Amino acid sequence: MRSDEIVASAGTACQLQLPGFAEQDRDSYALSDDDTDESKGIARRKQEERFVRARHKAQLIRARGAFCCMSGASFDVPQGFSLLQVSHFWPLGQGGPDTLVNVGLMAPNIHPVYENGLVCIRPDYSLRFAPDIPPGFMAEFRGRDRLIVLGDTRLDPAEANLAYHREEIFMRRLSRLGLSMQD
Template identity: 30%
Template sequence: MNMVPNEVFEKYRKQFHSLKRATNTNLGKAPHKPILLLSIIQLIHKGEIQINKVFITGELVIAFKSNWISLVETNHTQNFSLPFFHLNSEPFWRLVYINGLSDKKEKISSLGKLKSRIAFAEIDKDLFELIINPIYRTELENTILDFYFPNTKANYQFGIIDRYDLENIIKEQILNDTKEEYRTLMIEKSLELTDNEIEEERYIRGSIFKREIPKIYQNQCCISGMRIETTTNAQMIDACHIIPFSLSNDDTVSNGISLSPNLHRAYDRGLITINEDYIVRVSPTIKENDSPFSITQFAGVRILLPEDNKKYPSPENFIWHKKEVFVF
């Protein structure tokens, strides 16, 4: 016999009341799981999570951090990967592993390992349907806030992810900092933060870089002009670092261009490059048949550039790529 919505709500309300949480002698019970659940509810409300699958995204990590700052009073270590992994002990949450195989003895406590092992988490469809409903969603949020964060619940804004201060600060740095300023900032953060915190920081910044660079190029590939728009959140144009972040510590617009996935791959492998005067060069090692999708057709093409010349890619970075990556 199928349960009516009120019975379904009561089931999940009880489950939310009895989350299994680690206990620290000095700090008390961990707040990580309820913070992550609130963050997921907010993203479902905003339409950024549209099905009952929860992927690891920069938006979710930002929401988690923002809610943590607003609600958590204890000195627990802020770590996104812990609740994402350990919610698997709750009846409504299931982890889906990338290789399809799980190790019951495995413990995941870093974002890098989480992303390398977990494809996504799946929540019950009944729970997802409850969250879509504004009445039940608000009740579930209140259940979490009243039980776990009674002293700080007034800081929570229903339906609004108060992540925008954090997000806008990073966005402004990516769009307006010089590469020297940005590198200095990242060096300072690497000295101030733990290994896991700097991993999460870089992931968030990389996610914002991937979102903002295509916008600057009107969501077009700067070489082919390809633009695909969808009614979903799918992004079909890539943000490409001219000099890899691992070498440059640079997420600023001067180190980014927008490329279609095939040209992004060709650029990263040195099969194409761009001169300091923004002209495409194609490696002589390429041999291909005559096709509308050929890479050689773009030899000698001048790339599309942002409307604002302050956001142009750096000629110095293109010189580096031509010297260090391009295959002559």
């Protein structure tokens, strides 16, 4: 099996899709002699980041299954691609590690809700919703109030990564908006 294939829960092989990154697009990062060293470095980093995310996605799907870690929803196209997105609990752009204990698979409609600080994850993996989360956004969680974990420290989110999001994104957003949060 190629590294860009996964085994679906039904046991059939299917191809792993990265949004906007198809097999035929692998050469889109080809560098020409006219490119500057800086642009070559940027292109190489972007290419490596995409491959790392694809590897994380395949590993998480193999270990946890192809469903959103927050809502439990499956976003697989039968005999096709997974539409789940890799989300970093501690964002890479804010110094978070690009490791399995810092990523989760999220549905495309849940991912921005989490990244924008409308929900966070407590140390016991329960979900904490912002008081101003719109009801339609809450409905996307399908009544779930806990992150789906395996009990495996090699794959489950590390508390340091969850704490960063909870304090630096979720709580700062609430503070900035003048909203209070009581447990």
